[in-house]
Amino acid sequence: MSVLSQTPAIRVESRLTVRRKSVRVRWGALLTLLVLTVGAFFMVMPLLWMFSTSMRPTSQSFSLPPVWIPTTLNFDNYAEVFRSNVPFFQFFLNSLKITLAVTIGQLLFCSTAGFAFARLRFPGRNILFILLLASLMVPTQVTVIPIFLIMRSLRLIDNPLSIILPSLVSAFGVFQLRQFFLTLPQDLLDAATIDGAGTWRTFWQVALPLARPSLAALAVITFNATWNNYFYPLIFLTSWQNMTLPQGIALLRGYMSSGNPSVVMAAVALSILPILIIFIVAQRWIVEAMARSGLKG
Amino acid sequence: MLVKLSHRRSEALSGYLFIAPIYIGFLIFIAAPIVVAFGLSFTKFDILKGATFIGLNNYTHMLTDARLQTVYRNTALFTSISVVLNVGIGLLLAVALNSRLPRLIRNFYRSIFFFPVLIAHTYISVIWQFLYAKDTGIFNYYLSQIGVGPIPWLNSSQWVLFSIILMDVWKNTGFAMLLFLAGLQNIPGEYYEVAQIDGANGVNAFFKITLPLLSPTIFFILVIFMTGALQVFDSIMVISEGGPGDASRSIVMYIYEKAFRTFDMGYASAVAMTLFVLILGLTLLQFALGRRWVHYE
Numbered sequence: 001m002s003v004l005s006q007t008p009a010i011r012v013e014s015r016l017t018v019r020r021k022s023v024r025v026r027w028g029a030l031l032t033l034l035v036l037t038v039g040a041f042f043m044v045m046p047l048l049w050m051f052s053t054s055m056r057p058t059s060q061s062f063s064l065p066p067v068w069i070p071t072t073l074n075f076d077n078y079a080e081v082f083r084s085n086v087p088f089f090q091f092f093l094n095s096l097k098i099t100l101a102v103t104i105g106q107l108l109f110c111s112t113a114g115f116a117f118a119r120l121r122f123p124g125r126n127i128l129f130i131l132l133l134a135s136l137m138v139p140t141q142v143t144v145i146p147i148f149l150i151m152r153s154l155r156l157i158d159n160p161l162s163i164i165l166p167s168l169v170s171a172f173g174v175f176q177l178r179q180f181f182l183t184l185p186q187d188l189l190d191a192a193t194i195d196g197a198g199t200w201r202t203f204w205q206v207a208l209p210l211a212r213p214s215l216a217a218l219a220v221i222t223f224n225a226t227w228n229n230y231f232y233p234l235i236f237l238t239s240w241q242n243m244t245l246p247q248g249i250a251l252l253r254g255y256m257s258s259g260n261p262s263v264v265m266a267a268v269a270l271s272i273l274p275i276l277i278i279f280i281v282a283q284r285w286i287v288e289a290m291a292r293s294g295l296k297g
Numbered sequence: 298m299l300v301k302l303s304h305r306r307s308e309a310l311s312g313y314l315f316i317a318p319i320y321i322g323f324l325i326f327i328a329a330p331i332v333v334a335f336g337l338s339f340t341k342f343d344i345l346k347g348a349t350f351i352g353l354n355n356y357t358h359m360l361t362d363a364r365l366q367t368v369y370r371n372t373a374l375f376t377s378i379s380v381v382l383n384v385g386i387g388l389l390l391a392v393a394l395n396s397r398l399p400r401l402i403r404n405f406y407r408s409i410f411f412f413p414v415l416i417a418h419t420y421i422s423v424i425w426q427f428l429y430a431k432d433t434g435i436f437n438y439y440l441s442q443i444g445v446g447p448i449p450w451l452n453s454s455q456w457v458l459f460s461i462i463l464m465d466v467w468k469n470t471g472f473a474m475l476l477f478l479a480g481l482q483n484i485p486g487e488y489y490e491v492a493q494i495d496g497a498n499g500v501n502a503f504f505k506i507t508l509p510l511l512s513p514t515i516f517f518i519l520v521i522f523m524t525g526a527l528q529v530f531d532s533i534m535v536i537s538e539g540g541p542g543d544a545s546r547s548i549v550m551y552i553y554e555k556a557f558r559t560f561d562m563g564y565a566s567a568v569a570m571t572l573f574v575l576i577l578g579l580t581l582l583q584f585a586l587g588r589r590w591v592h593y594e
Contacts (some may be wrong), residue, residue, distance in 0.1 A: 028396070028499060029396065029397065029398065032398070033398070035393065036406050039390070040406055040409045040410065042467070043409050043410055043412075043413065043471075044409060046421075046424050046425060046467070047424075049424070049428065049435060050424050053427075064433070064435065064438045065438060065439075066435055066438075108318075109318040109322075110319065112315040112316070112318070112319075113315060113316045113318070113319040113320070115315060116311070116312045116315035116316045117316065120308055120311060120312035120315065121305070121308055121309065121312065122308065122312030122313055123309065125312065128316065128320065131323075131328075132320070132323055135323060135327045135328075136580075137576065137577050137580045137581075138327060138331060138573065139524075139528055139569075139572060139573060141528065141549050141553075141569050141572060142331060142334050142566075142572070142573045143327055143330035143331060143334065144330075144556075145334055145337065145556050145562050145565060145566055145569070146329065146333035146334050147330055149333070149562075150325070150326075150330075165322070165326065166326040168318075168319075168322055169319060169322035169323050169326050169327060170319075174319060199307075199308065199311040199315075200311070224415055228415075228416070228417035228418070228419070230417065230418065230531045230534070230535075231531065231553075234534075234553075235553075235557055246417050246419035246420070249419055249420060249423055250535050253426075264427075265424070265427075268420045268423055268424060271420055272416055275415050275416060276412075279408075279412060279415060283408065286415070287411065287475060290411075290414070290472070290475055291476060291479040292479070
């Protein structure tokens with residue numbers, strides 16, 4: 001009896017605290033949103049400045065305060081990028097060529113190696129894998145001098161192969177794909193073998209198609225890292241004919257900075273564009289892949 | 298028996314063939330270069346005359362190299378401040394985004410904070426160089442509106458490193474945020490519900506639940522950011538070329554300058570070895586401590 005009479009009081013009290021709490025939570029959310037918005041404003045500002053400057057006629061590229069929203073769409077500066085004596089389009093093609101070669105090569109070689117380390121038995125498998133993994137701890141600055149000497153003796157300096165060949169070796173990629181191939185059920189692979197498929201066909205026709213999400217994640221990370229790479233090209237590529245975009249932009253800035261940030265900004269905008277498009281199209285993949293990787297692009 | 302044996306042998310053979318491309322690359326471009334770089338560090342290496350063994354001279358020379366002390370101090374300063382800011386702000390952003398915001402809003406802000414992570418340091422440095430310009434940059438323009446400045450962002454040896462750190466945080470904090478968001482999702486929501494019933498407020502819950510349970514993630518992210526920051530190169534190379542003087546020169550820039558500008562490759566290799574040991578130590582520390590933390594959970 002006494003219990004019954006107590007219950008409503010408790011209920012009322014708890015409802016009150018809930019209401020009070022929900023008000024507090026809403027204030028908290030509002031504050032959070034405010035802080036996030038201010039932060040987001042600072043994140044967007046440099047890119048917006050880049051874009052609006054690239055739309056401005058040269059005579060106004062330094063005008064202060066800056067006009068944030070361009071009133072007219074003026075693509076003259078973009079055309080100027082291609083007309084200048086710096087071969088921007090060639091840089092773009094070079095970057096694309098190197099990036100595609102590295103991405104496709106890594107996908108192929110990392111998946112065969114990942115499959116072998118996960119699924120095939122051969123003497124020395126574990127020690128070979130651990131050695132490969134240990135290479136994750138080696139900074140490129142340590143290996144780059146001997147690689148330079150190798151490339152020089154092979155006469156590959158100023159050749160895209162000097163970038164492509166070392167970039168194909170990715171312990172990270174092998175590790176990621178091995179992790180995936182470990183999850184495949186053994187029955188599936190056995191079934192393929194019983195059907196008469198050799199190791200290559202089991203890999204190519206059964207295992208690899210199932211690895212599509214992992215392959216996509218690796219592709220995105222490799223594409224971005226190679227597209228943005230500056231250290232290697234700076235050392236190995238010396239002529240305008242072979243240089244990549246990041247190098248080219250740094251050069252273009254040198255040739256044009258005396259008075260024309262608008263054209264430079266147009267070139268930067270064009271260089272960021274492929275990354276922006278990929279980000280918008282494949283955002284969920286990218287975010288997931290990067291979160292899992294813990295590896296900087 | 299014979300069939301089984303030959304089957305096993307053929308599996309081993311395919312295993313070796315599957316890892317061959319990656320492994321040959323690994324031997325040529327990582328394993329051998331480490332050995333060669335170590336050897337080079339005991340030589341005076343001239344690109345035309347070749348290597349002469351000079352024992353520990355490079356290492357003893359490092360002890361008295363004033364410029365090396367400067368670039369190590371710069372790198373240490375850059376690393377400590379940028380890591381604290383990147384990881385700290387990234388954590389706050391992640392916690393803010395993990396609160397009860399509508400999904401659409403959360404994804405919107407996440408994209409905005411994350412996108413700069415994908416852009417090359419080179420492009421970002423070109424943009425920020427204009428933003429930081431002393432007379433024509435918009436930072437000083439807006440600061441002058443509230444009576445501050447003009448700040449010599451890139452022209453003063455006192456400011457330059459700070460300016461580069463600010464830019465680095467703008468670019469990289471979104472990566473820490475993304476990794477923290479992944480870590481936060483592994484904390485069961487029930488913990489917070491229980492805490493709320495016990496009357497804990499948001500700040501309490503953050504220090505009593507989020508931080509302790511997130512500590513393995515925090516440590517992991519700290520190590521990733523430290524190893525990344527110790528290798529800082531691209532952004533400084535483009536925005537200040539290490540100047541004014543040596544005020545913003547990093548350890549990797551010094552290695553690059555010694556190896557590929559003055560071709561003092563023996564000394565450059567010795568300096569690279571010190572960086573290697575530093576990064577190796579950090580990574581091994583992560584393995585050792587990380588394992589202990591996993592047991593605690």
